[in-house]
Amino acid sequence: MLNIENLHASVDGKSILKGLNLNIKPGEIHAIMGPNGAGKSTLANVLSGRDGYEVTQGSINFKGQSLLDMNIDIRAREGLFLAFQYPVEIPGVSNMSFLKAAMNAKRRHREQTEMDAMDFLSLIKTKAKQLQLNEEMLYRAVNEGFSGGEKKRNEVLQMLMLEPCLSILDETDSGLDIDALQIVAQGVNSLRANNRSFLVITHYQRLLNYIVPDYVHVLADGKIIKSGNKELALELEESGYVGVGS
Amino acid sequence: MSELNEQNLIAHYASQHQHLLTSAEPDWLKFYRAKAFETFTENGIPTTAVEAWKYTQLRTWHKNKFHQHPKHAQLPELYELQLFSMLDEHCQEVIVLDGVLQTKISDNNAMQIMDFKHALKTEEPLLQSYLGQAVNHDEHPFVSLCDALAEQGIVVIVPENIVVDKPLHILYVSSKNSENCVNHLRNLIIVGKHSKVEIIEHFVDLHDVTYFTNHVTEVILEENASLSHYKLEQEGNKSFHIGGIHVKQNRGSDFCSNAVTISGHFSRHDIATTMVEESANCTLNGLYFTHNQQHVDYHTTIHHDAPHCHSSSVYKGILTDKSSSVFNGKVVVKHGAQKTASKQENHNLLLSESCEANSKPELEIYTDDVKCAHGATTGQLxxxxxxxxxxxxxxxxxxxxxxxxxxxxxxxxxxxxxxxxxxxxxxxxxxxxx
Incomplete structure (x- = not known):
């Protein structure tokens, strides 16, 4: 699914990722943990193609193609999805119309017919209900006036609609109370399948109780310094990042 | 601008004005025109030293000596106009071709629509009492010029207690016969007590020629009258357009102005309303989209002369290429206009590096019990x-x-x-x- 080799990336000339390797196979859930400033969000941004992140060395292979050669929108249409750490508000653009445009952009890309308005409506209503999102929010502008928890659930709604094959969750748990966390986790888990993969970036082990990873990696100073199974997350919770890898 | 140039231009317009003074028009109108021209010459053609023209250079306008009276033109083929005829069966449409109303006098019971010359014959007392009530020659030099020179225009009279169900679409078409010509258009709209009407003034050109439109639309809203007014500018990239809507609002009247610039070259729009009696309401909406070297200037003026009046105004601009815009929104709350509520906003979206948006909301308050707010932003996507x-x-x-x-x-x-x-x-x- 995703194979990152010796990835070096910098922001404003400052080197952040310094030789990162990661291989995610279809159906796997990988968690990346690490202290502030380790490069977690940089990794998410490089993968999604955000401006201002310069890859200076290494390669990223996504489903057999070079990810770095693809535009942001093409990455998305090929099945890559980033759930934002800070979802953006877009006044005047309704949730519904934007998601419909996104769905159809992806379908066209795959040479599928565009989705019928009624089918779309019933699908989005079902998904919103699953995430306990008020139906009225579908008609509101994207994230405008949403609470922190609602914004995060709205990200997961987009994920459920677009059915990406690789989802990157960038600190999706930040700002969520325990109820909202469970709803979000259920949403993510409902998408689990042996042809889909997940990269869960988090600061805390808490989320991993609900989205159980196959592998846990510790990212520090731009490199993965330790990898293990889900037990590693528990260890980290107890002993902290200090001392890991030494 | 050199003085010679200005003198030249004024002399040019003076000869046009002289011609009218020897026409068969009634004496009161000749007097009105003479006063208007006097004000025009006294104040001169505005330069950027005048605050109201600070960001709008008349330099390129000056280069053109526009002549009056375009040659008579055939009404364009219907298909040429269909493009602009959004409104088909939904509204009543009249066409003004190179300044001349093409439709025969139209009286559909709900309202009368006629050209200015005809109105002078049949409605002279009405014209005499209403003309000039809502305009200010000192503040608006091109209104003085228009009043001194305009022979053409449209008069719309809505009697009392009428709700006009179909909007009136006035399509101003400039053909190639307008090349190097000026159309001075003097319109008057009178909406009687408790009546309601929707009027769309729509300016288009068919052949991308250089011409100058100078129009004044004067509106009198009687007690509890309501007007939704639309002005759509959809002209070519050589057009010059200076125009104004000047409104007098009586007790309880409602004025909703919607101004949209879709295309054009050089334009200045004044939207001015005075709420002279209590409980009047006005809403001004505007959107301008500018491209190439286009320049658009919107000046709105809202006079709160009486208590318990409300006004709100939202103008937005989308600028591209090397275009520029001006929004100047002025609200004046007169002494004694208690319980006034007013808000205005202007937001500009800059889509290129070299476009320029000038924004200036102004508030003058001479009374104490008021609620007023204004704001402006300019930014990119x-x-x-x-x-x-x-x-x-x-x-x-x-x-x-x-x-x-x-x-x-x-x-x-x-x-x-x-x-x-x-x-x-x-x-x-x-x-x-x-």
Missing amino acids: DEEALFFLQSRGLALSKARRMLIRAFANDVFNQMPSSIVRDYCQRYLEMAAYE
């Missing part, structure tokens, strides 16, 4: 939002379009007429997203 939309699979062009549309919809959603809204949206999409 939100990079975060663009990235977000792309990250969901939308192409950059599509994402941009979505954000521009959202910005414009704020204004469109305020427009009472869905017909006009749809029309403007359609053309704006075509113009803005190419």
Whole structure:
């Protein structure tokens, strides 16, 4: 699914990722943990193609193609999805119309017919209900006036609609109370399948109780310094990042 | 501008004015014209040293010596106009070709629509009492010029207690016969007590020639009268347009102005209303989209002369290429106009490096018990939002379009007429997203 080799990336000339390797196979859930400033969000941004992140060395292979050669929108249409750490508000653009445009952009890309308005409506209503999102929010502008928890659930709604094959969750748990966390986790888990993969970036082990990873990696100073199974997350919770890898 | 040049131009217009003074027009009108011309010559052609013209250079306008009276033109083929005829069966449409009303006098029981010359014959007392009530020659030099020179125009009279169900669409068409000509148009709209009407003034040109439109639309709203007014500018890239809507609002009247610039070259629009009696209400919406070297200047003036009046105003600009815009919104609350509520906003979206938006909201308050607010912003498309939309699979062009549309919809959603809204949206999409 995703194979990152010796990835070096910098922001404003400052080197952040310094030789990162990661291989995610279809159906796997990988968690990346690490202290502030380790490069977690940089990794998410490089993968999604955000401006201002310069890859200076290494390669990223996504489903057999070079990810770095693809535009942001093409990455998305090929099945890559980033759930934002800070979802953006877009006044005047309704949730519904934007998601419909996104769905159809992806379908066209795959040479599928565009989705019928009624089918779309019933699908989005079902998904919103699953995430306990008020139906009225579908008609509101994207994230405008949403609470922190609602914004995060709205990200997961987009994920459920677009059915990406690789989802990157960038600190999706930040700002969520325990109820909202469970709803979000259920949403993510409902998408689990042996042809889909997940990269869960988090600061805390808490989320991993609900989205159980196959592998846990510790990212520090731009490199993965330790990898293990889900037990590693528990260890980290107890002993902290200090001392890991030494 | 050299003085010689100005003298030249004034002399040019003076000869046009002299011609009218020897016409068969009634004496009161000749007197009115003479006073207007006197004011025009006294004040001169405004330079950028005049505050109200600070950001609008008349330099290129000066280069042209526009002649009056274009040659008589054949009415364009219907298909040529169909493009602009959004409104078909939904409204009553009249065509003004190179300044001349083409439709025969139209009296559909609901209202009378006639050209200025005809009105002088049949409605002279009405004209004499209303003409000039809502305009200020000292403040608006081109209104003085128009009043001194305009022989053409449209007079619309809505009697008392009438709700006109079909909007009136006035399509001002400039043909190639307008080349190097000026059309001075003097319109008068009188809406009687408790009556309601929707009027769309729509300026288009067919052949991309250089011409100058100078129009004044004077509006008198009697007690509890209501007017939804639309002005659509959809002219070519050599056009010069200076125009104004000047409104006098009596007790309880409602004025809703919607101004949209879709295309043009050089334009200055004044929208001025005075609420002279209590409980009047006015809403001014505006959207300008500018491209190439276009320059658009919107000046709005709201006079709160009486207590318990409300006004609100939202103007938005979308600028591209090397175009420039001016928004100057002035609210004046007179002494004694208690319980006034007023708010105004101007927001500009800059889509290129070399466009320029000038924004100036002004508030003059001479009384104490009022609620007034104003605000202005100028910025670019939100990079975060663009990235977000792309990250969901939308192409950059599509994402941009979505954000521009959202910005414009704020204004469109305020427009009472869905017909006009749809029309403007359609053309704006075509113009803005190419």
